[in-house]
Amino acid sequence: MITAERKPLDEILELVGDKKKVLVAGCDTCVAICLTGGEKEAEILASELRIKAEQEGREVEVEHTAAIRQCEWEYLDMIADKVEQADVVLSMACGIGIQSLAEKFAPRLVMPAVNTNMLGMPQEHAVWLERCVACGECRIGLTGGICPVVRCSKSLMNGPCGGSHDGLCEVTGPEKEEIECAWALIWERLKAQGREELMFTDRPPKDWSKSSSGGPRKMVREEAKPV
Amino acid sequence: MTATEYKAGSNLEKVLSSGKFAVTGECGPPKGADVTVIEEKAKILKGYVDAVNITDNQTAVVRVCSMASGYTAQQNGVEAIMQMTCRDRNRLAMQADILGASTLGLKNILCLTGDHLSFGNHPQARGVHDLDAINLIKMYRDMRDEGKFQCGEEMTVAPPLFIGCAENPFADPFELRALRLKKKIEAGADFIQTQCIFNVPKFKQWMEEVRALGLHKEIKILAGITPLKGVGGARYMQKFVPGIDVPQDIVDRMAVPEKGAPQQAEGKKIAVEMIKEFTEIEGVAGVHIMAIEWEIAVPEIVEAAGLMPRPAVA
Numbered sequence: 439m440i441t442a443e444r445k446p447l448d449e450i451l452e453l454v455g456d457k458k459k460v461l462v463a464g465c466d467t468c469v470a471i472c473l474t475g476g477e478k479e480a481e482i483l484a485s486e487l488r489i490k491a492e493q494e495g496r497e498v499e500v501e502h503t504a505a506i507r508q509c510e511w512e513y514l515d516m517i518a519d520k521v522e523q524a525d526v527v528l529s530m531a532c533g534i535g536i537q538s539l540a541e542k543f544a545p546r547l548v549m550p551a552v553n554t555n556m557l558g559m560p561q562e563h564a565v566w567l568e569r570c571v572a573c574g575e576c577r578i579g580l581t582g583g584i585c586p587v588v589r590c591s592k593s594l595m596n597g598p599c600g601g602s603h604d605g606l607c608e609v610t611g612p613e614k615e616e617i618e619c620a621w622a623l624i625w626e627r628l629k630a631q632g633r634e635e636l637m638f639t640d641r642p643p644k645d646w647s648k649s650s651s652g653g654p655r656k657m658v659r660e661e662a663k664p665v
Numbered sequence: 666m667t668a669t670e671y672k673a674g675s676n677l678e679k680v681l682s683s684g685k686f687a688v689t690g691e692c693g694p695p696k697g698a699d700v701t702v703i704e705e706k707a708k709i710l711k712g713y714v715d716a717v718n719i720t721d722n723q724t725a726v727v728r729v730c731s732m733a734s735g736y737t738a739q740q741n742g743v744e745a746i747m748q749m750t751c752r753d754r755n756r757l758a759m760q761a762d763i764l765g766a767s768t769l770g771l772k773n774i775l776c777l778t779g780d781h782l783s784f785g786n787h788p789q790a791r792g793v794h795d796l797d798a799i800n801l802i803k804m805y806r807d808m809r810d811e812g813k814f815q816c817g818e819e820m821t822v823a824p825p826l827f828i829g830c831a832e833n834p835f836a837d838p839f840e841l842r843a844l845r846l847k848k849k850i851e852a853g854a855d856f857i858q859t860q861c862i863f864n865v866p867k868f869k870q871w872m873e874e875v876r877a878l879g880l881h882k883e884i885k886i887l888a889g890i891t892p893l894k895g896v897g898g899a900r901y902m903q904k905f906v907p908g909i910d911v912p913q914d915i916v917d918r919m920a921v922p923e924k925g926a927p928q929q930a931e932g933k934k935i936a937v938e939m940i941k942e943f944t945e946i947e948g949v950a951g952v953h954i955m956a957i958e959w960e961i962a963v964p965e966i967v968e969a970a971g972l973m974p975r976p977a978v979a
Contacts, residue, residue, distance in 0.1 A: 592752070592778050592792070596799040597845050599778050600833030600860055600908045608907040609781045625838055637841065638848055643756065643800045643815065 464504035465531035475530030477504035508535030574648030582627030589620035687951025725785025750779025767824035806853025881948025
């Protein structure tokens with residue numbers, strides 16, 4: 439799923455500026471599941487903005503709403519009335535939802551209230567781990583189902599670097615947490631599968647043109663298009 | 666071997682091909698547009714090493730680039746081994762830089778992944794990692810042997826290169842370490858410099874695996890040495906530097922009561938003993954002395970290890 443984290447209140451206030459009618463628009467899909475931008479969180483942010491305005495003696499009207507999915511046109515229709523009454527919309531959806539909203543109601547001012555951060559797997563309640571960067575050329579069939587592009591700090595394709603120790607990466611995470619060495623995990627998995635030889639096959643350079651390096655990507659499924 | 670049979674014809678390649686025990690050193694370029702630092706370091710090492718590694722933004726800290734510094738070293742009488750990391754350049758830049766280096770007369774190249782950006786002074790930078798070190802070795806091998814760019818296009822003049830890599834016998838999983846060297850050989854590496862060795866028994870165990878795979882016959886192995894300057898540094902490396910294995914007996918030996926010269930003397934003594942031990946290990950073709958910001962110690966160590974004079978190869 440796509441995960442996101444809410445921006446600090448001060449940054450959000452700066453984005454709102456002196457606008458009088460504010461709509462906080464949540465999204466009830468990914469960002470709701472990661473407890474960042476669903477209807478509840480939209481309601482909380484709206485309250486925070488109201489309290490802040492009151493403390494500072496500013497007159498601001500803050501409403502909240504949520505789309506079932508902000509990234510789909512038809513669900514945006516369902517919140518159109520509220521959007522059209524606002525001077526600024528603070529979207530709490532992922533980057534896709536925010537841009538869909540901005541495009542649908544352009545040139546209305548739409549601001550991001552969250553930072554979209556990863557394609558993450560819910561490890562346990564309230565913990566997500568990055569598992570994919572949508573590189574466009576999945577090779578995990580050769581690496582025991584573990585992605586070295588995203589899970590190795592240096593995106594190595596041919597085995598562990600010299601900083602792998604006791605199953606851990608030499609890099610420490612931003613929260614000072616330990617990071618598992620992806621290649622140590624891959625090696626253990628391949629051994630368990632009896633496919634050790636895959637460790638020693640040459641993996642040629644990746645084709646990054648299939649990732650964002652190739653320019654904005656577009657996918658068309660001709661067979662699924664309406665006739 | 667006649668000159669035409671050399672891959673690059675560098676001094677290092679010739680010394681290693683002759684079967685003589687090679688000695689390489691290491692210089693870090695300065696954090697500023699100052700040519701004198703490499704000039705001075707080259708003067709110290711001249712005649713005592715067969716070639717010197719010029720680091721490439723080591724520990725992810727910006728410095729004078731390895732190409733310019735390598736050129737300066739060679740202008741001052743010491744052959745360079747230009748280090749190249751995958752962290753800061755994509756495949757275009759790595760190919761352009763090696764062609765440029767070649768036009769400046771640089772022949773030895775060491776292909777590295779590079780220390781992670783989080784260790785350096787620009788942790789907000791975007792890490793490139795377009796290729797990994799093994800992809801890089803193969804790309805340079807194909808440029809040299811096939812005269813082809815990575816995309817398959819032909820180039821006008823192929824760069825003569827002597828291609829090196831690094832390996833850490835002390836990293837985990839240990840069982841993969843010799844096999845990973847094999848992968849680098851298959852990609853095209855001609856020589857390998859190891860991470861600095863303090864745990865000699867473990868290094869010997871790794872060499873046993875290397876010999877069992879016959880790898881020592883396919884690649885020139887230079888054993889890494891870092892002379893210790895004091896017990897503080899030894900303890901720091903033991904505790905905090907991932908991938909470096911400093912056994913307690915080395916730390917204890919360095920703990921001579923007086924800091925400064927007495928500890929430095931012990932550090933040099935340990936280095937000399939290790940070098941002598943390495944000359945006896947089958948398959949070790951030389952040593953790589955990484956006297957970090959202590960280049961002045963290298964001549965004395967090389968002399969005491971009985972490795973002078975350095976061979977003059979035609």
